[in-house]
Structure formats: C-alpha cells, structure tokens
Amino acid sequence: MLTVKLPGEKEILFEEEETPQPTDDQILIEVKSSGLCGSDLKPYAMDKKERGEFADSKGRLNISGHEPCGVVAEVGKNIEGIKVGERIIVHHYSGCRKCKHCVAGWPQLCLNGENKTYGFSTDGGNSDYMIVLPEMCIPMPEEITFAEGAAIACGTGTAFQALKRLNVNGLDVLAVFGQGPVGLSATLLGAEMGATVIGIDVDEKRLELAKKHGATHTINPNKIDPVEAIKDLTHGEGADAGFEATAIGPVRRQMVQSTKIWGRACLVGEGGTVTFEPSPDIIHRHLNLMGSWTFSTHVLSELSQWVVDRKIPLNSIITDKYKLSEAEDAFTKFASGGTGKVVFEW
Ligand SMILES: [Zn+2]
Ligand SMILES: [Zn+2]
Incomplete structure (x- = not known):
C-alpha cells in the first residue's frame, strides 16, 4: 500500500509498505478520505535532524494523517458489533x-x-x-461524504467541542480569530447555533470563505485594530464569546481583550505562547478563560448526526481535494494559506 510520511523540511516521503494485518483485537480500515490539519505543518516544516528523532530504531517514521475515515475492511475475531463494509470516522486516539x-x-x-x-x-x-x-470507530451516517467525515475527524470536531465549551447560543456575538479549517468550521457551526459571528483573519481569501459560511462581519487586523473593531460592532462592549485558532500570542491577547465583561474566551490553536496582563485583561473583567482540546468519541457521533439532521453544508468548507499520490501539491497548497479544508480522497 502507498504511505505518506513527513521527514521534515517540506519533503514528502512516499513509501510502499505491506498492508498491515489486524490482530484478533484490531480492525483494518480501507481509508477513503484523510484531512490535512494545521498541526501537520509542524512536522512537515521541521528541521530534518530534529524530525529524525521521531523515527524508530530502524529509521522508520510513522505514517502521517490524523483525520481519516473510510470503510471497515477486516475485523479481528474477538471484536463484536462492527462489520466489514461499515462506514467509519476514525477517532484518532487510543489509551x-x-x-x-x-x-x-x-x-x-x-x-x-x-x-x-x-x-x-x-x-x-x-x-x-x-x-x-x-x-476508535465512529459510525458515519450515509448522508455524510467521506471528505466531510475527514473534516469532522479533526478540524470541524475540534471547533464543535470548543463551541460547546463556550456554550454558544443565539444571544451571542461570537468572534472567531483565525479562519483556517478549524476557525472556518467554528464560523459555520457557530452561525448554525444561532450566534452572530465575526470572522477575523489577515488573509482576504479566508475572510471571503468566512462570509460565505455565516460570518456577518469580517475584520482584517492588517487594516484595522480588531479589538476596537469588535467593540464598535457591539455597542462598545465586546463579543460575548471569543474563539482563537491561530496559536499566535498577540492574537490570543486580542481575542481575550475583545471579549466583553463576564464574557467567555476559549483557546483552541495548538502550541506557541501568550502574555496577558491578568488584572486588566482577565480579573477586572470577570472573564471566563478556557481551553479546549479536540473532542471525545461521543462528540464525534453527536456532531456527525447534527450535521445530517440540520443539513449543514459542511461540504462547502472543503476547498481542495487531492489523491494521496499528489501529497506534495496538497501540502504546498495548504501550507501557503488561503484554503478552507484540504483533504485526500481515494
Ligand atoms: Zn487535526
Ligand atoms: Zn486511560
């Protein structure tokens, strides 16, 4: 089978490997779609020497991709309740x-x-x-495409869980900082939850995508101070809920500062650092500051059913599809910004 690995410095390593055989307690999935994520860009761009430390004793790197979905191809004999041919979204963790x-x-x-x-x-x-x-096998409703399943498997699922943490509802103005795949999902789902959504990004293409997916206002911080702009849109108070998917320290602080007194603010972007002034930024404004990290198996089920029941046009956030053999083009395009969700499709 064809595999894609990330040895660093923007190289894509294609390796043919033998199709693995599941043990009696494992399942083999035939992958039908697999998403690219901001968190893949770190190993993709990493220094090769540093990246080499992730290889095993024989120098083998793990196969990349943490947003897969597909069809059950083989089931270990100790497993009950999962059948060959079932459509599955993969929850990409085990413990x-x-x-x-x-x-x-x-x-x-x-x-x-x-x-x-x-x-x-x-x-x-x-x-x-x-x-x-x-x-790890989450049944995927028939109405969902494999590419949509790949989006749900990480970026959109992460956005959904964070919006639940924020308790977003129809009374809220929600400010979403960063309109990459996670932020764009938060814009789409936040609008479906009833919130008035403000989308913030420095990339005009991503702001256009935000508008198309439910943002009533967009702000480009290269042109205007986003904290002031959000206050102007909210009678001087600020957003009820803030969502940050950039991992950029000063942007995180802007997200917090643009949230109103008694507001809720959620950090979602992975990595990086941030500096706050606790008194003016958080304490004196009774801010509820929280973090949210991906999602549970049950939240994946809940989201995939909600997308179907509410007829949410998730497919339209997927802007670019590639074959696995086109991984070089896929990573180059995704890393250049300006895209919505980028997926591999078989
Ligand atoms: Zn991801
Ligand atoms: Zn455990």
Missing part, C-alpha cells in the same frame, strides 16, 4: 481503556499515560489502509 477518561471516550486524556495519537505517535491515515481499535 489504557480502563481509566475514567478512556472509558468516557476521551483517551487523549488517559490518566495512565498510554495516550497514542494516530498520525503522530503511531501510524495514521495517509495510506491506503490503517489499523485501529474498535473504540
């Missing part, structure tokens, strides 16, 4: 299967330190086939 977070569908929070992230710490979905565990 000890015993601690309270693993049992609750949050293996990324495993208390026994056994969290594996597929596509990073073990093999992911940028390959024709992929081995998973039964609890």
Whole structure:
C-alpha cells in the first residue's frame, strides 16, 4: 500500500509498505478520505535532524494523517458489533481503556499515560489502509461524504467541542480569530447555533470563505485594530464569546481583550505562547478563560448526526481535494494559506 510520511523540511516521503494485518483485537480500515490539519505543518516544516528523532530504531517514521475515515475492511475475531463494509470516522486516539477518561471516550486524556495519537505517535491515515481499535470507530451516517467525515475527524470536531465549551447560543456575538479549517468550521457551526459571528483573519481569501459560511462581519487586523473593531460592532462592549485558532500570542491577547465583561474566551490553536496582563485583561473583567482540546468519541457521533439532521453544508468548507499520490501539491497548497479544508480522497 502507498504511505505518506513527513521527514521534515517540506519533503514528502512516499513509501510502499505491506498492508498491515489486524490482530484478533484490531480492525483494518480501507481509508477513503484523510484531512490535512494545521498541526501537520509542524512536522512537515521541521528541521530534518530534529524530525529524525521521531523515527524508530530502524529509521522508520510513522505514517502521517490524523483525520481519516473510510470503510471497515477486516475485523479481528474477538471484536463484536462492527462489520466489514461499515462506514467509519476514525477517532484518532487510543489509551489504557480502563481509566475514567478512556472509558468516557476521551483517551487523549488517559490518566495512565498510554495516550497514542494516530498520525503522530503511531501510524495514521495517509495510506491506503490503517489499523485501529474498535473504540476508535465512529459510525458515519450515509448522508455524510467521506471528505466531510475527514473534516469532522479533526478540524470541524475540534471547533464543535470548543463551541460547546463556550456554550454558544443565539444571544451571542461570537468572534472567531483565525479562519483556517478549524476557525472556518467554528464560523459555520457557530452561525448554525444561532450566534452572530465575526470572522477575523489577515488573509482576504479566508475572510471571503468566512462570509460565505455565516460570518456577518469580517475584520482584517492588517487594516484595522480588531479589538476596537469588535467593540464598535457591539455597542462598545465586546463579543460575548471569543474563539482563537491561530496559536499566535498577540492574537490570543486580542481575542481575550475583545471579549466583553463576564464574557467567555476559549483557546483552541495548538502550541506557541501568550502574555496577558491578568488584572486588566482577565480579573477586572470577570472573564471566563478556557481551553479546549479536540473532542471525545461521543462528540464525534453527536456532531456527525447534527450535521445530517440540520443539513449543514459542511461540504462547502472543503476547498481542495487531492489523491494521496499528489501529497506534495496538497501540502504546498495548504501550507501557503488561503484554503478552507484540504483533504485526500481515494
Ligand atoms: Zn487535526
Ligand atoms: Zn486511560
């Protein structure tokens, strides 16, 4: 089978490997779509020497891709309730299967330190086939396309969970900083939840996508101070809820500063740092500042059903589709910005 690995410095390594055989307790998935994510850009661009430290003793790197979905191809004989041919969104984590977070569908929070992230710490979905565990298989409604399933499998799922953390509703003005795949999903889903959405990004193409997907206002911080602009749009008060998907320190601070007194603010972008002045930025404004990290298995189920029931046009955030053999073009396009969701499709 064809696999895609990321050895660093923007090189794409295509390797033919033998299709893995599932053990009695594993499932083999035939991958049908796999998404590209902002978090893939770090290993993609990393220094090769530094990246080499992630290889095993034989120099093998794990297969990339943590947003896969597909069809069950083979089921280990100890597994019940999952059949060959079922359409599956992959929850890309596993854990000890015993601690309270693993049992609750949050293996990324495993208390026994056994969290594996597929596509990073073990093999992911940028390959024709992929081995998973039964609890990672989320049934995918017939009405959802594989590309939409790939979006839900990470970026859109992450946005949904953070909006739930923020308790976004129809009374809110929601400011979404960063209109990449996660932020654009937050714009679309936040508008579906009833909020008035303000989309913020320095990329005009991404602002156009935001407008097309439910943002009633857009702000380009290269042209205007976003904190002042959001206050101007909210009678001087600020947004009820702030959502940040950029991982850029000064943007995080702007997100917090543009949220109103008693408001809610959520950090979603991974990595980086931030500096706040606790008194004026947070304490004196009774701000509820929170973080949100991806989603549970149950939230993936809830989101995929909601997308169907509410007829949310998720397909339209997917701007670019590539074959796996076109991975070089896919990563170059995604890394250049200006896209919505970018996926591989088989
Ligand atoms: Zn992701
Ligand atoms: Zn655990």
